[in-house]
Amino acid sequence: MVNVDLLPASGQSTTISVGDVVTEAGVTIPDVQISFFAFYDATSADPNYADFSEGPEPGLDVDQRPILLIEHALTGDGNLADWWFEMVGPHKPLDTTRYLILCSNVLGGCMGSTGPCSPHPDGKAWGSRFPGISIRDMVTAEKALIDALGISHIQAVIGASMGGARTLEWTLMFPDYVGAALPIAVSARASAWQIGLQSSQIRFIENDPHWHGGDYYETGHTPAEGMGQARRIAHLTYRGELEIDERFGVDPQRNENPYGAYRRADQRFAVESYLDRQAEKLKERFDAGSYVALTDALNRHDVGRGRGGMNAALAKSQVPTMIAGVDTDILYPWHQQEHLSRNLGDFIGLSQITSPTGHDGFLIEGRQMGLILQKFLLKAEHICQDVRE
Missing domain, CATH: 3.40.50.1820 (Alpha/Beta hydrolase fold, catalytic domain)
Structure with a gap:
């Protein structure tokens, strides 16, 4: 009951x-x-x-x-x-x-x-x-x-x-x-493969200058860049290689040219734009401290x-x-x-x-x-x- x-x-x-x-x-x-x-x-x-x-x-x-x-x-x-x-x-x-x-x-x-x-x-x-x-x-x-x-x-x-x-x-x-x-x-x-992937994500967040050892909540800043990098890695493991290649291949992002004479961060392949968007969405709705705590718990599983x-x-x-x-x-x-x-x-x-x-x-x-x-x-x-x- x-x-x-x-x-x-x-x-x-x-x-x-x-x-x-x-x-x-x-x-x-x-x-x-x-x-x-x-x-x-x-x-x-x-x-x-x-x-x-x-x-x-x-x-x-x-x-x-x-x-x-x-x-x-x-x-x-x-x-x-x-x-x-x-x-x-x-x-x-x-x-x-x-x-x-x-x-x-x-x-x-x-x-x-x-x-x-x-x-x-x-x-x-x-x-x-x-x-x-x-x-x-x-x-x-x-x-x-x-x-x-x-x-x-x-x-x-x-x-x-x-x-x-x-x-x-x-x-x-x-x-x-x-x-x-x-x-x-x-x-x-x-x-060991999973721990390696997951600990790498944690490292990105902990190395963000806004992490402050996990005590960033009253600083007015969040370790958003580290969080985004972690999400990029994670999302690639959540999706299949065949699906990602079929969707994006080697296509450039619309109106961008990653084949230029010099590499530029704003000239991306389509898959890079996709991963950037996934990173932005997670940063908007999830706390980096929780991401670290829960990812570490998965390492301990x-x-x-x-x-x-x-x-x-x-x-x-x-x-x-x-x-x-x-x-x-x-x-x-x-x-x-x-x-x-x-x-x-x-x-x-x-x-x-x-x-x-x-x-x-x-x-x-x-x-x-x-x-x-x-x-x-x-x-x-x-x-x-x-x-x-």
Whole structure:
């Protein structure tokens, strides 16, 4: 049962204090605030809607519905309907007439939950005083939110990329709370390749003259240039080489000439202009301190730490887990999802998204992702029925 009095209106967010959180490394973050969105709608008549044969009845009271916990990626947030709009809503794969769907803004982020830009107890921003956090610390904070809401069981946890890492940790940290899990486009631990890419992004931000060791919040400036450089690197790993080459090739940006006698920063290839725009968009909406904290958390991702190694940890998993990935993903290559499928203790399926778009395929390939979600949720419903019986 969920305490419905604490839920925001469907599609809206609210913030709850979950108390102190002690990090895996032993630092106490006092009075942590977690912001979250909730999605739930009354059943609506739709004569064109083909009901899939099994699953929860539409239109159940909110406090009676199965709960889905959705985990967002690095620069995402709890507004699931914004970044996964094809997946969530009435009669969509994440059907808001059947489920209560929760998505929280992650600890360390900048979208309402406690992070580097949040007020420290002394009234100033946490800044450099915000501790290094791990994926497990994020899940600890989410579990505190679930407890505050009075929830004792989650039918399924679903997440991709950094959200997939949190999904895996939910199955290992709190298996009694989770009916089934779907980690997407993620690995059991950060590889040296991923750490190298991610630490390079951190270095760009930390070397920006406006970084001030992470304490830039009262200076009137932000490390925007370093943030932009970090985003350029990251975005190339989120997309596929084939897609980028097909879209841009070696074309110059319109009205610019990168083939001139001397190189000039304002004479770009089309792909450079594209990456510049991605950098500008992120600088406008995301905090550099959070970007560093969350990227560092991804570097620390390792389900095997303190559990006898990653294969031993996966083998002990008690939660039925389905895996999905993208065939052209260079950030979390397909072989990493295959590794999960071979070693999980309760493995229930492996699905591949075929796409030229790389890691972001889980966001872009709506039809394929929707079919995977529907298949997974039917499996989760069967599992929960078996447990109830």
